[in-house]
Structure formats: C-alpha cells, structure tokens
Amino acid sequence: MLHIYIYLKVAAEITKFQVKTLEMMRILLAHLMCLLLAINPSLQLINTKADVLFILDTSGSIGQSNFTIMKNTAANIAGQFMIGKDNTQVGVDVFSHTVKTEIKLRQWNWLPLLRYYIKNIPYGSGGTKTYAALEHARKSSFTKPNGDRPDAQNIALVMTDGGSDNKDFTCAAAQKMRDDGILVFAIPIGSNINEDEIKCIETDSSFRFAALNFEALKLSSFRQGIARKILSASKPRTG
Numbered sequence: 001m002l003h004i005y006i007y008l009k010v011a012a013e014i015t016k017f018q019v020k021t022l023e024m025m026r027i028l029l030a031h032l033m034c035l036l037l038a039i040n041p042s043l044q045l046i047n048t049k050a051d052v053l054f055i056l057d058t059s060g061s062i063g064q065s066n067f068t069i070m071k072n073t074a075a076n077i078a079g080q081f082m083i084g085k086d087n088t089q090v091g092v093d094v095f096s097h098t099v100k101t102e103i104k105l106r107q108w109n110w111l112p113l114l115r116y117y118i119k120n121i122p123y124g125s126g127g128t129k130t131y132a133a134l135e136h137a138r139k140s141s142f143t144k145p146n147g148d149r150p151d152a153q154n155i156a157l158v159m160t161d162g163g164s165d166n167k168d169f170t171c172a173a174a175q176k177m178r179d180d181g182i183l184v185f186a187i188p189i190g191s192n193i194n195e196d197e198i199k200c201i202e203t204d205s206s207f208r209f210a211a212l213n214f215e216a217l218k219l220s221s222f223r224q225g226i227a228r229k230i231l232s233a234s235k236p237r238t239g
Helices: 002-016 022-038 064-078 111-119 130-141 167-179 195-201 214-218 220-233
Strands: 050-057 088-095 099-103 153-160 183-188
Touching: 050 064, 050 130, 050 220, 064 088, 064 111, 064 153, 064 214, 064 220, 088 111, 088 130, 099 111, 099 130, 130 153, 130 167, 130 195, 153 220, 167 183, 167 195, 183 195, 183 220, 214 220
Parallel strands: 050 088, 050 153, 153 183
Antiparallel strands: 088 099
C-alpha cells in the first residue's frame, strides 16, 4: 500500500507542476526508485507545525565539498519532520556577499522532493554578509507571499564558518528577528567563529549547536539534537 501511495504522490506532483521535460521526469522517476529501495516503514517523523528556514553560508571560505556537507545536513534535519501545509514547512536561503532564496517555505510540501532540491542547491562564493541574510529572512522569506503562516512558529537556522563582514550590523539584524518573534539557531562550524557575534545571532545559548568541524555535521546525534530542539521550540503563536 505504501508503494502505491508513493506512485500516486509522484503522479500528483507531475500534474501539479506540469512537468513536461524529460529531465524533470527522469529526476522524479529516479528519486522514486530510490524511495522504493530505501523506504523504512518504521521511521517515525516528527509531527509539529513550524516554518523552518535554513540560512546557509556560501562564502569563499566554505568551499564546494563543505557546502555539500551543509546541504546534506539541512536535508537530513528536514527529513526528520512531517512536511506539509498543516505540518512543518522548510525553506532555504543562501548568502555570501549577496542573499538568495533557493527554496520558499510553501514551495515543496512533499519530503522527497524537498530533500532532493536542498541537496541540489548550487554553491556560490564571496563575502559573508550575515546581516543581509538575516534582514532578507525577516523581510522576505518569513512573509505570507513566500508561505509564512501566522499560526506557525518561525524558526531560522544560521549555518556559518566565520564572522560576518560587519558584526554590529549582524547583531542589529538578529535583534530585529527576535523582536519579530523569530527563534534563531546558531550553528557555528570550526574555530574561526566570532564568539560575540554568535551570541548576538542565537536566541539564547540553548539555541547554539556548535560543530568542531564540517565532519561533525554528519553525526546523527548532532542532527537529531537540532531536530529535537526545533520540536520543543515549535509552539503555536498568534499574529
């Protein structure tokens, strides 16, 4: 029965997005085969209502291979939740000297496709304008046109390997996030972190998940700890 459900879900996605290209069809069918081979009926997904935004650093210090680890970490954390308009929504922004929304909160409501597109976000390079990323998240990503819901807790997860181009700007932008009720996770990676800036970014110390290096992001205990914290933080809000 589960296999039949997956086939129907793929067919629904093809119809919904009017998939007409052979390339998109190939992607969907290949992903379907992966699902059928790797499906785990005993997997218990977290059922909570939250709007979760990953904010990923793609500055020059990251590099392609480390960015792949970051993407896989985000996809794995997202994969622990029930995804949908009445459950958890996940979006992804990337930043360096510019900021770009790669996945809107309302864009993918089926977990396999969400994970696929997270893992296929391209790497960019440049500076580290963390403050611009926080402002973009507050003013654009967490807005109704991009899928923000007034009855879901807004949660941002900032993954970075170093200090921003302007700590004072970053601290001011993070304070505005808190003023708007957005809970901010800080996920600092490595030893080149500005400790004072991380304190500015995080909602409080319980929202910090520091990784010794990029390899530490691969630890299932690390990813599960973040997922559990998202669950505990995702209480309903009004607004």
